[in-house]
Amino acid sequence: MAMDAVRVLVTGAAGQIGYALVPMIARGMMLGPDQPVMLHMLDIPAAAEALNGVKMELIDAAFPLLKGVVATTDVVEACTGVNIAVMVGGFPRKEGMERKDVMSKNVSIYKAQASALELHAAPGCKVLVVANPANTNALILKEFAPSIPEKNITCLTRLDHNRALGQISEKLNAHVSSVKNVIIWGNHSSTQYPDVNHATVTTRNGEKPVRELVANDEWLNKQFITTVQQRGAAIIKARKLSSALSAASSGCDHIRDWVLGTPKGAWVSMGVYSDGSYGIPAGIVYSFPVTCKNGEWSIVQGLKIDEFSRVKMDATANELVEEKSLAYSCLN
Numbered sequence: 001m002a003m004d005a006v007r008v009l010v011t012g013a014a015g016q017i018g019y020a021l022v023p024m025i026a027r028g029m030m031l032g033p034d035q036p037v038m039l040h041m042l043d044i045p046a047a048a049e050a051l052n053g054v055k056m057e058l059i060d061a062a063f064p065l066l067k068g069v070v071a072t073t074d075v076v077e078a079c080t081g082v083n084i085a086v087m088v089g090g091f092p093r094k095e096g097m098e099r100k101d102v103m104s105k106n107v108s109i110y111k112a113q114a115s116a117l118e119l120h121a122a123p124g125c126k127v128l129v130v131a132n133p134a135n136t137n138a139l140i141l142k143e144f145a146p147s148i149p150e151k152n153i154t155c156l157t158r159l160d161h162n163r164a165l166g167q168i169s170e171k172l173n174a175h176v177s178s179v180k181n182v183i184i185w186g187n188h189s190s191t192q193y194p195d196v197n198h199a200t201v202t203t204r205n206g207e208k209p210v211r212e213l214v215a216n217d218e219w220l221n222k223q224f225i226t227t228v229q230q231r232g233a234a235i236i237k238a239r240k241l242s243s244a245l246s247a248a249s250s251g252c253d254h255i256r257d258w259v260l261g262t263p264k265g266a267w268v269s270m271g272v273y274s275d276g277s278y279g280i281p282a283g284i285v286y287s288f289p290v291t292c293k294n295g296e297w298s299i300v301q302g303l304k305i306d307e308f309s310r311v312k313m314d315a316t317a318n319e320l321v322e323e324k325s326l327a328y329s330c331l332n
């Protein structure tokens, strides 16, 4: 029997991540090779012409799974009936702008889009916020869409997770698919804590801890962490543009694992609404290790946290608490 199309919203679809992301979705990289999709693309009026160009290219690519495209600058039209919402649109920080000004712009965007999703999205819609400040934008979206279950609102830290896998893979000259169970704790910002204490590599002699194989705690505790934390800035320096293909690909990984489940014995990192696990304050969107089954994520419990990790996990939590109060001050 033919499967019904899943409606996927991409906001900011005329931007660079959007341009990389929509063909991935239309090729089945997000929801699987048999799942038809309807793309809903939203951007602002100033980008309407470029958005229409993206729509033309999607038609020209003749994707077998793509059952239709809505390209609009109307948030209600964009949100109507969507099952998955990938929120990439946002206000970037421009030279000379204060942090509070950028926060204020994004708070008002995410407040308005939360209301549109709450009123018009399909029941059970799953939301992934990509636009920065991603954790706090997701928190605002949650606050202003109270009828969307908080478990359905997440933010992207999978790019940081994949970057951590990539660094370990390069260091050990092992294929990236043999590395698993790194963790990104906290904020999608330079305070995030990439943790390898529970990570393993599958070798010819079975699964081995990353710490044992790398055998260089100095590198793991310093250079590895700063490389992952600063990778976004390194990409901007090299490309003169921020990461787009890796962000789009990680966004597909995030939704795919959430909807279709994480592989047995593996976890991934997702920014989710904290329930107080690991002593992280409840009420912020914080990146945790999660497993997914039947379309639901759950935080991996019971991992041993050493003193080094504790300090770093708390520092990134503190930044999120501070971002939350800045965001709230913009609401008044």
Ligand SMILES: NC(=O)c1ccc[n+]([C@@H]2O[C@H](COP(=O)([O-])OP(=O)(O)OC[C@H]3O[C@@H](n4cnc5c(N)ncnc54)[C@H](O)[C@@H]3O)[C@@H](O)[C@H]2O)c1
Residues within 6 Å of the ligand: 011, 012, 013, 014, 015, 016, 017, 018, 042, 043, 044, 047, 088, 089, 090, 091, 092, 109, 129, 130, 131, 132, 133, 134, 156, 157, 159, 160, 188, 242, 243, 244, 247
């Ligand atoms: N979480 C992550 O891992 C991660 C990684 C990379 C980039 N990002 C963030 O993703 C966002 C998008 O990055 P990009 O490189 O595609 O930026 P971009 O500037 O190329 O595209 C952003 C698009 O959003 C649109 N937009 C602005 N306001 C909007 C609104 N109210 N509604 C709908 N669309 C709107 C813009 O017109 C533009 O087309 C940025 O905030 C960036 O910082 C996050």
